[in-house]
Amino acid sequence: KAGVTQTPRYLIKTRGQQVTLSCSPISGHRSVSWYQQTPGQGLQFLFEYFSETQRNKGNFPGRFSGRQFSNSRSEMNVSTLELGDSALYLCASSIRGGIYNEQFFGPGTRLTVL
Amino acid sequence: TQLLEQSPQFLSIQEGENLTVYCNSSSVFSSLQWYRQEPGEGPVLLVTVVTGGEVKKLKRLTFQFGDARKDSSLHITAAQPGDTGLYLCAGVVIAGRRALTFGSGTRLQVQP
Numbered sequence: 001k002a003g004v005t006q007t008p009r010y011l012i013k014t015r016g017q018q019v020t021l022s023c024s025p026i027s028g029h030r031s032v033s034w035y036q037q038t039p040g041q042g043l044q045f046l047f048e049y050f051s052e053t054q055r056n057k058g059n060f061p062g063r064f065s066g067r068q069f070s071n072s073r074s075e076m077n078v079s080t081l082e083l084g085d086s087a088l089y090l091c092a093s094s095i096r097g098g099i100y101n102e103q104f105f106g107p108g109t110r111l112t113v114l
Numbered sequence: 115t116q117l118l119e120q121s122p123q124f125l126s127i128q129e130g131e132n133l134t135v136y137c138n139s140s141s142v143f144s145s146l147q148w149y150r151q152e153p154g155e156g157p158v159l160l161v162t163v164v165t166g167g168e169v170k171k172l173k174r175l176t177f178q179f180g181d182a183r184k185d186s187s188l189h190i191t192a193a194q195p196g197d198t199g200l201y202l203c204a205g206v207v208i209a210g211r212r213a214l215t216f217g218s219g220t221r222l223q224v225q226p
Contacts, residue, residue: 004156033214043157043202043216056213090156102147103214105156 002027004093004106012112018079021109025072025093031055032074033103034066037088046089049074078111086113117141118203118217126223130192135220137203138185146179146186146205147214157202160188183208193224 005024013019025032033056034046045058049068066076072093078085088110092103121136137146145164149157161170163179163186170177174197176189186203203217 035216042218043204045213045215048213058213092156102159102162105149105158107155 004091004104006089006091006106006109008109009107010110010112012114013081014114015081015083017081018077019081019111021076021078021089021091021111023074023076023091023093023106025074025091026104029093029095029104030072031094031096032068032072033092033094034074034076035090035092036060037090037108038086043090046076081113083113085111087111117207117215118205120201120203120217120220122220123218124221124223126225127193129194129224129226131224133190133193133222135188135190135201135222136185137187137217139205140184141207142183143205144183144208146183146203148177148186148188149202149204151200151202151219152198157200190222193222195224195226198222198224 004026007022031050033048035043036046037043046060047054047066048056052068063079068074088108090105090108092105094103117139119138127133145162147162148160150160151157161177163177166183167181168179174191178187190197201220204214206214
């Protein structure tokens with residue numbers, strides 16, 4: 001069974017630009033969650049999608065948004081990039097949703113904002 | 115202030131030594147999970163504990179959930195270089211938003 005895949009793996013952008021990250025969950029998993037990982041703040045929850053609906057949201061500004069498609073694939077978008085958005089963005093999928101269930105993480109997308 | 119405080123932040127030990135990593139909070143959690151993350155990869159779930167006082171063993175790793183469900187510990191016996199990585203605890207606060215909160219992590223280096 002293929003694991004969670006994220007594309008691209010690495011991305012370099014400049015301030016003010018926008019970026020879209022993609023996540024393909026494990027086949028049969030309907031819940032996708034997104035996290036931001038930085039050395040200073042650690043792993044922080046962004047949002048969770050289940051059956052194309054956002055079910056939970058972390059404390060991030062509205063510049064961070066996401067969506068989920070009918071095939072459970074998910075995208076995350078960050079607009080008007082800031083230097084502080086440089087981070088590893090991780091996607092995780094689970095079978096039933098409810099983010100306290102077992103989550104399977106992808107390798108992440110390393111975003112650098114210059 | 116982190117909702118989940120992990121200690122120590124860094125640990126460098128020799129192969130064969132024992133170690134314990136702690137995860138503490140002032141909040142009560144419905145469950146706690148432990149993950150290990152290696153460089154260039156996402157975290158991998160090791161265990162989930164759900165009952166106060168629960169102890170789970172995974173080979174040389176022993177996980178304990180505090181009686182009051184506010185803390186947890188991970189004990190590794192006879193550490194091996196393959197145990198090297200970032201250990202993260204994560205949980206869902208009972209009375210809060212149902213978001214998985216991660217601790218700051220413990221970076222473990224096991225020297226051969």
